[in-house]
Amino acid sequence: MLKISLKKFREDYPQYSNIKDEWFEWFIGFSEADGSFVVTRREDCEFVITQYEPNIRVLEEIKEVFGFGSVIIQSKRLDRSVHKGKGAKEAVYRWVVRDVRSLRVVISLFNNGNLVLPIKKARFKDFCSKFVVKLDRVLKNKPGKFGPKGTNPVKEIIINIPEGDTFFSKEDGWLSGFTDGDGSFSLSFLSNSIDFRLRYCIGAPIHSSNYMESTKYVIDHIKREFFNDVGSCRLESKKGGKDYYEYRINGVKNCSLVYDYFDSFSPKCSSKLAMYLLHKIMREKIVAKDHLTIKKRNEMIVLWKTISKH
Numbered sequence: 001m002l003k004i005s006l007k008k009f010r011e012d013y014p015q016y017s018n019i020k021d022e023w024f025e026w027f028i029g030f031s032e033a034d035g036s037f038v039v040t041r042r043e044d045c046e047f048v049i050t051q052y053e054p055n056i057r058v059l060e061e062i063k064e065v066f067g068f069g070s071v072i073i074q075s076k077r078l079d080r081s082v083h084k085g086k087g088a089k090e091a092v093y094r095w096v097v098r099d100v101r102s103l104r105v106v107i108s109l110f111n112n113g114n115l116v117l118p119i120k121k122a123r124f125k126d127f128c129s130k131f132v133v134k135l136d137r138v139l140k141n142k143p144g145k146f147g148p149k150g151t152n153p154v155k156e157i158i159i160n161i162p163e164g165d166t167f168f169s170k171e172d173g174w175l176s177g178f179t180d181g182d183g184s185f186s187l188s189f190l191s192n193s194i195d196f197r198l199r200y201c202i203g204a205p206i207h208s209s210n211y212m213e214s215t216k217y218v219i220d221h222i223k224r225e226f227f228n229d230v231g232s233c234r235l236e237s238k239k240g241g242k243d244y245y246e247y248r249i250n251g252v253k254n255c256s257l258v259y260d261y262f263d264s265f266s267p268k269c270s271s272k273l274a275m276y277l278l279h280k281i282m283r284e285k286i287v288a289k290d291h292l293t294i295k296k297r298n299e300m301i302v303l304w305k306t307i308s309k310h
Helices: 007-012 021-034 053-066 100-110 118-141 174-182 209-226 252-262 270-287 294-308
Strands: 035-039 045-052 070-079 089-097 183-189 196-205 232-237 243-250
Touching: 007 100, 021 035, 021 045, 021 053, 021 100, 021 174, 035 118, 045 053, 045 100, 045 118, 053 070, 053 089, 053 100, 053 270, 089 100, 100 118, 118 209, 174 183, 174 196, 174 252, 183 270, 183 294, 196 209, 196 252, 196 270, 209 232, 209 243, 243 252, 252 270, 270 294
Parallel strands: none
Antiparallel strands: 035 045, 045 089, 070 089, 183 196, 196 243, 232 243
16 A cells, blocks of 8 residues: 655645645545546646636645746636635636646656555546657757756656555545545534534546546545544535435534544645634534524524635
8 A cells, every 4th residue: 555655746846844744635636526637639648636716826836836837717707606605706717737847746646656646646646647748849949948958857757556445544645635626514503403414525527437436435434443433435426417426414412523533634725724713713613502592503504604605
């Protein structure tokens, strides 16, 4: 079993020595949720991370840390009524990396078994094969682009996508990044009783039946290794026909297990961080039995709805 390792990346790019491992671990997890290895029709290579408008700051942070890429608007006003209520619209932004020199840095970070999800490994492999062709073409046309003539940057990045599973642990930031992309902290109050649903959920898209078991294995690893085998896993069909393998933790007692991890590795997306912090506050109010009093319960409902819409 492989583990995420930054050793080779650190050797290749010592200029990032001031950035902690947990940030890069977070970035890998975030990329596996919301990142894309893109090969255009012209066989150009791009790496893209997409976020809605409230989280544009996290894209700017990524750009600042790496020192390259562009944060650009993808769609000025996209309807998010499914998530935020009828008529809600938000712009969509992307952090895009296109130039060869910068893509080499990104590839070095994901290389050597540092991707967890099987579908991402497969797409990374295809992406790298196209990138090497592109790099060869650049070197032939501009032999001095990356240094003295005769040097071959292809040798500096030996594409290595080892067989077998790569895993992450409670001591790294991968799950925090993946939760920023494909996780949620939720609360709902039942209208016909005093009951509530306090939850942490995370899911990974299946994409095809070929990745069913391997994706399930990753989510089951989270359930077993992070949260003492508490909660339930199941296959979910989302809007648009996409299937997800989803893991849920329910209840006041069980959600305390979630906080043990995220207090050390907090979400970085502003909207997700706000929901996480409010989730903890709401749990405290429920423990104090505020939800049993009509006035306080209504105040909790209004507060949750207000924050969740931003």
